[in-house]
Structure formats: C-alpha cells, structure tokens
Amino acid sequence: MQSAFQNQHSIIEQKALQEIQNVRNILLKDGYLVDEPTKKQYNYEINISNGKDKLKFLVYFGKKGIKNVLQGNLNSDFYKKIDAIINSKFNFQSEEITEPENYIGTDESGKGDFFGPLVVAAFAFDIKIRKELSDLNIKDSKELSDDDIRKIAFMIRKRFPERFYVIEITPKRYNELYESFKNLNSILIWAHTKAIEELKKNFNYTDLVIDKFCNEDLIRTELNKKLTDYKLMLTEKAERFYGVAIASILARERLLNWFEKKSTELKIDLPLGAAEKVNDVASHIKRKFGNEVLSELIKLHFKNFKNI
DSSP, X not given: OOOHHHHHHHHHHHHHHHHHHHHHHHHXXXXXXXXXXXXXXXXXXXXXXXXXXXXXXXXXXXXXXXXXXXXXXXXXXXXXXHHHHHHHHHHHTTOOOOOOSEEEEEEEEOTTOSBSOEEEEEEEEEGGGHHHHTTSOOOOGGGSOHHHHHHHHHHHHHHOTTSEEEEEEOHHHHHXXXXXXXXXXHHHHHHHHHHHHHHHTTOOXXXXXXXXXXXXXXXXXXXXXXXXXXXXXXXXXXXXXXXXXXXXXXXXXXXXXXXXXXXXXXXXXXXXXXXXXXXXXXXXXXXXXXXXHHHTTBOTTSHHHHHO
C-alpha cells in the first residue's frame, strides 16, 4: 500500500507528465520537431528542434511541486520563440475572454505530423447550447487524452450532428495540393474557408473565430471570395473558445481514427509527430511495401522524407 507521501508524489509526477505532453502537442501543432517525453529520476524532458537548432524542455516534479526549465542558447531567436510559445500556454490559462454569443470556430490537426492527413474542422457555437456542453469537459484537444477526445467527439456528433463540418485531406491529396500551392498555409486557408462556407449554409452567424496560423490579410482575401458579411477574429491559442476547442477535438479524433485504421491495415504502429522515430518507421514501410504505398501515408515536403 502506498503511503500518503508516495501517493502525493505520484499525483505530482502525473501532473508533470501531463504538462510536458501539453507543451509537446502545442509545439507539434506549430510544426516543430519534438520527441516523446523521456522520464528521468526527477523530471520528464523533451528535445525540440526546427531542423537546425535544438533545445531541451524539462518538467521537474518533487516536494515543492512542478518546475519548468527550457535549456539552450538563451540569446538565440529559436530559444526566444519557443520560450514565448510555452509562456503563452500558461498565461492563457488565467486570461479572461469575451466569447461571441454565436460564431463559427475552426481548428486543424495533423499539420505537424509526417504521417497522416491534414484535418480541418469547424463548429457552429451558440450561447444557447453551452448548458448542453457543461458535462463534456470541453477544452483544447492538446490537453485531453486520446480516450477523452474520442468520448467527447462521440457525444458532440450525437448531440449536434448539424453543427460541425470536417475536412480530411488524405496524404495523397495533401501532396497533390502542396505540389500545386507550394505552401502549407495556402492549403490551410482553403480548408478553413471551405469548412466555414459549408456551415454557413445552415448557420448564418457573422462572427468567425480561427486559430491563427497565417497573416490575417491572406485568409481575408480567401474569405472575401465566399462571404460578404463576416467579422473575423484570428487569434493565437483560440482553443480557449468553446467553438474552436470543439473543432480541435473533432479534428483530432478524425486524425486518431486515420492512424488507428492505417496501423491496423499495415500491422505497423504509425507514430505521430516528425521526430527521428518516424524516419525509422517510414524506412521500414518503404522496404516492405515500396515507395507507392509510403507516398500515400506521408507528407512528401517534410524534411523527414529526404532522410529516408
């Protein structure tokens, strides 16, 4: 039987693991290379890279609670950028926000994963349905376990089948679009706009809340081709809004389903992310099934492809 001290230590350790997983998911979503958390005696840690520079982020656990440390060249632009992203995560937790009474929120999943599709989801939120959401623990999908994401997504689809729209761009289609657009943001702009356009057919909401991924002028240019009357809020960490958080959950569920299905078909565990591990799995698939099969599972413009 665990003592009270051991039990408390276990709780703090679990919080540390959850914290570093949350940070890892945020960085993966922003397109950085991040490996799986490694447990040491007193901390969990992850390595972060942009393909050239490297940093290490550690979350210590002990009697005094949790302590976060970012290690690397403090004067480098890369350090400052990652530090700002991590700090913004903690700052947003206590930020007071004013949520529109009704709006369409969008978010995406999969853009930082070498394997798998790019998924964009939109959800039509109305203040009137907030009570129906109160029992679902709605939050940013990066702060939820895979099991919770599936459970919440199931209930969302059951209760509000007309309020969401999901676009899944398979790796094959993604590669075709990238060959045409030559730019990930152009694909995202098209997908976010398309999802909004589809929901606007049934929900004539003026307000749009989009998780920021590009310059506002670029997405407005595309929206102006489809919509005449709208108010756009393009903001970082938009998952703090109910509608965007739900969109992130629905997008993440679709991504997880793809990974589960393909892993079962291939009898190979396809990893998320773009760290070194994915190169080994991709090389194995290339040897076993050939380039044609591999090209339908991965995003060809990733640097990982050059490494295999």
